[in-house]
Amino acid sequence: MNFTVWTLFKLDLKSRHGSTKAISTKDHLKRFFNVALSIVLYAVLIAVFYYLTEMFVVKSQLGFEFLVIVTFVALILLTIVGTGNVVKNLYFSGDNELLLRFPVSGKDVLIAKSIYCFVSNLVICFMLLFPFYIIFGALSGMNVGYYFLSIIVMFLISLVPFFVANLIAIPVMQLVNHVKDKFLLILIVLILLLCGGFILYMQLLKEVVQYIENNNINLFSPEVTQNIKAFANGCYPFRFYADVLAYSQVEGGAGQVFLNLLYIVLIEAAIAVCAYFTTIKCYYKTILYSIETGKTALTTKSKIVLRTQFSALFRREFFLIFRSFNYSFQYLAMAVAAPVMVYYCNDLAVSYGQSTVGSAIVPGLTLMVITLFTTIIVSFASTTVSREGMCFYHTKIIPVSYKNQVLVKLFLYGIVALISTAVSCLVVGLVFGPSGKGIMTSLEAFLIFLISAILVVSLTCMSIRVDIKHPTFNVSGDGDLVSANKNVALTIAIGVIMAVLFGLFTMLLSIIPFQANGQDYSLGGYSKYLILLGVSVIMLVCTTATLFPTLNRDYRKIVA
Amino acid sequence: MLTIKHLVKKYPRSDRIAVNDINIELKPGEIFGFLGQNGAGKSTTIKCLTGILPFDGGSIEVCGYDLAKEPIMAKFNIGYVPDNHSVYEKLTGVEYVNYVADLYRVPADIRKERLERYLKIFKLENAANRQIKSYSHGMKQKICIIAALIHEPKLWVLDEPMMGLDPQSTAEIIAHMREHCAKGNTVFFSSHNLDLVKKLCHRVAIINEGEIIDTFDLKDNPENQENLEIRFFKITGTYEKRLFEDYAAQEMSDARPDNSTQDYQIESAVKPKGKQKEAEKIKDKTDKKRDKVKAE
Structure with missing residues (x-):
């Protein structure tokens, strides 16, 4: 060398x-x-x-x-x-x-x-x-x-x-x-890959779960065994390595x-x-x-029309997300893929749960999985300010109040997550509801949507607040954040905890009867959802109360 | 048009006061130059008056609107060109200017006319529909200038605007500053180009270590125009007779180095390993030759 x-x-x-020197x-x-x-x-x-x-x-x-x-x-x-x-x-x-x-x-x-x-x-x-x-x-x-x-x-x-x-x-x-x-093409490919990979993974998982359930039975049928043998015998040149051993x-x-x-x-x-x-x-x-060709860029003609400030800010934010591979994957691809993932998770739970705890866990699982995916989508909001990077000064000089700027972003992030949640609940309602497998009622699906929707807004408010308090303007040459900051990790951690708590609460109360002194205190029916709805509303009040009253003061303090 | 009273700015976690007790009053139709060394507080002052940085004391009024109390109304009257020409690179030039025009509520027909005019002036017509990420340094600066002017601001603030611009665009900006002021608007700009400030500004302020040391008229005052450089060098504490004489001489005469040493410089520029002795021999030879020429 x-x-x-x-x-x-x-x-x-x-x-x-x-360097290994000076590590804290x-x-x-x-x-x-x-x-x-x-x-x-x-x-x-x-x-x-x-x-x-x-x-x-x-x-x-x-x-x-x-x-x-x-x-x-x-x-x-x-x-x-x-x-x-x-x-x-x-x-x-x-x-x-x-x-x-x-x-x-x-x-x-x-x-x-x-x-x-x-x-x-x-x-x-x-x-x-x-x-x-x-x-x-x-x-x-x-x-x-x-x-x-x-x-x-x-x-x-x-x-x-x-x-x-x-x-x-x-x-x-x-x-x-x-x-x-070709942003749209890439986004479609990303969504297909994401969904395809997840479906494949869930199918494999299903097979493994079925194997675990039937592990006393011979794993492979004679036909499958024959196919495996045929594949191995003709698998050149890969079998040379196995032949050596x-x-x-x-x-x-x-x-x-x-x-x-x-x-x-x-x-x-x-x-x-x-x-x-x-x-x-x-x-x-x-x-x-x-x-x-690194500087090769999209060329597009734009109409010159007067838009409202809200619409202008909304369009700009959307374009910045849509025209970035990283951001469109984190945000749009995940939102589109979420209903597919929710369906497959529930399907697995039903096929596994039927012989064990039963299908009663499906509503709780739906809530947990939806909240988990919502968390991932919404975690994008925890880089609201950081993503502005070198252009952060622009948000300070424009004649739009900080509150309105944040509201536009909240609306954009919230609306995508809400649509994704609504579609997920609709899919679950149709497949597992009265017209499908009959595991849950339509009202249950609606209540799950309501709880998830409130959680979406709460988590988005919390994520934005976290980033306003501690932004990190570490962007690369093309303006994308170099890596997810600690705000993203914090938001995901809180979202996961919420998802597990809400999901487990619903699952447990669906299967465990509470009886004391001969009285049945079981929270079957819809009462458990009402409790969660109450908790979600309290969360929403708390997160909006911590974000908006001090927003102007906090935002003014940010120095890029 | 712009009134800054007792402005104080201190950065968090810093002992130094970045800007201390600054007072400036700009009249309509005035071009005001803001001079100072690197780190003197020019950009901090500009960032405070455009609303980018919060300040710790004093007040800023733009067109009668207090920046702290009525920030939105004050900002409607400001057009700002930053020194780092940062723009949303994923948008096209037209999208960016359109976005800014929407925020400043510029009607579509007026915006169209202005946009076409500015794109033509700054020779950006061919790049206007391309994403800004493909623009050069100067082109980004130009799109920032167009975006700052699209709403015809009463107060046009520019932070070192000529940096990286081609001579034609520099001339266009100067012409536009004059035109803008002729309409009764005000231009406030920071610069390191003393010659330009001398020729263009009505008044000038020199800031040093966060404090305005001197503010004086340049219009109709040949003495002040004449002495701008020496005042700047003295005020900023960088006055050194030799350095100033060099600076003045550069303004007056040919600043090109002597060509007679060129042969030697080319020879000595390439010094691969092992050829050092050979290079030294050539250097000796060249030195002797030069001495001989000088002696003759």
Whole structure:
């Protein structure tokens, strides 16, 4: 590695992970919690691996097939992650323009950044596959040769996604360069991806839940078992990796092990050569093109008409959200996807709950899920002021009172969340109401909507208030916030707590009868909703009372 | 038009008083220059009088409206051009100006006429329907100026307006400032360009460390015009005879460096590793050659 590449690599590492000097106790605590959370999530992942391996290897005797499936899934997953990594680091990195000014060649920049991408890919691959291979080896009773070969296989697996990612990244970048000002198209794609991903996830979850319910029954039918075997047998070139490990357990299988390793090396070498020449040839051109077209912007003719101040402020706010990928995803895509997500959550609960606590939990669950999604949508309001960034001064010089400016934003954020909530309740009412599965009444659906609607306004007021008190004007070049600030985290935390409390309250009171001294105090029927309605109204009064009376004074104090 | 009385501004968590006891009164039809070094308090004063920053003491009146008591009415009469030309970059030029015009209640027909005129003056017709993010530094400054003028404000406030502008646009702004004042409006602007202030302003104030040290007439007062630079240098405590003489000489004469040293500079500009000795040899050679020429 030459000196320039090494210097660039070090620079890259420093800019990503920062300096280790002068870290405050608060940062140490933050890091500690992050590490603790990561360990917990990793432990959950390992538990899932163990569960799945046991399911395939011990219960279904599909060890080799499972090895092929895992290799296949891992390679697909690592290629997606790797492509994202390569696109982000090699092409979207903000330092490209900066580095081009220095006397360093495009090739050196590429190599330095590629090393970082490869190392991160390698780490992800080992984190993902290492526990799996150990669990698989332990449950299958593999010998030492297997463990030794699994390290080589892991290394070989980590190479493919990196090379493929480099190949894919160039067309991906070209596509991105062409669609970057097609806001509506991107929003539709985002919504479809979000809904599709969620539906897929919920279907899988449903399958797992059904498996848990029927775990005494053989997992796969003979037909499914046959299909899995057929898939594994024909899954080239992915099965070469599994063959290496499988033949290591066969007496006299060393030849096959080496033959399969040779196939893998040859295939990877071919992909590597293609990736190398394509990247060397296109990288510099592509980043130059990206920089040159970075300023390419939407062109649209506008009508010159006099609008009210309210309408002008509303339109401006909407355009700023709609014309930003980050904001339209956080706000519009989530709002559109929420009814789909609410429906699938309830559907899962009904299919799981029918044999356990029964469908009585559906109204409570609906309230909880709607409030959870509302929280995510409304958390966008906790960057109301921060998002103004360098243009914050504008809100101070215009002849519109701060109260009216905030009311416009409150209306915009509230109306989208309210429509989303109304559609969610309508869907739930139709599917699970009297005309559908008959689990809940129409009035229940309406009351849930009423409670959620009041919560939407309360949470929005609270989010705006939090941001007015502590705005952070950390925006990137195009005016988008660099990252979600602590206000967002606080709003989400409060929203989640509210959702859980409201949801559990409704669920518990729907299934637990309260009896004392022979009297039935059960809060069945609608009384529980009336209590929650009362609590919501109190919340609304409190949040508006803390936002509006001191709004002018608080807003005037903000200095960008 | 604008009355600032005993204005005091102190930033939170700072011991320093940013602006202390400032008093300014601007008349209709006046162009007022606001001078001071970097960090003297020019932008803070401007931010206070446009409503961006709250202030701790004193009062500001715009067209008879107290900024603290009737901020909306006061703001209706102000047009502000910031020094950092920050605008909503995701909007197009026309969308942005339209948005501002809506807020200031400018009727559609008047707005259309003004917009077309300004776009033509500032040569932005071709970019007007494009998102502002694609604009250059100067173009953003121009769209800020158009947005500030779309409602024909009584008080036009500009914070270092000429920065980054091409000569044609600078000339247009100067012409427009004059035109704006001729209609009985007032222009208040901060600048580092003493020559421009000398030629353009009726009056000028010099601020140093948050306090206005001097306010004087420039119109019909050749002596004050003549002495603006030396007064500025002395007031701001930056007066140094040599520096001032250099400044004055630059105003008068050719400021280009001597060409005879150019060969040497080119040679010495590129000094790759290992070629240092070679560069030093060339330097010696060039020095000797120059000495010889001088001696002759």
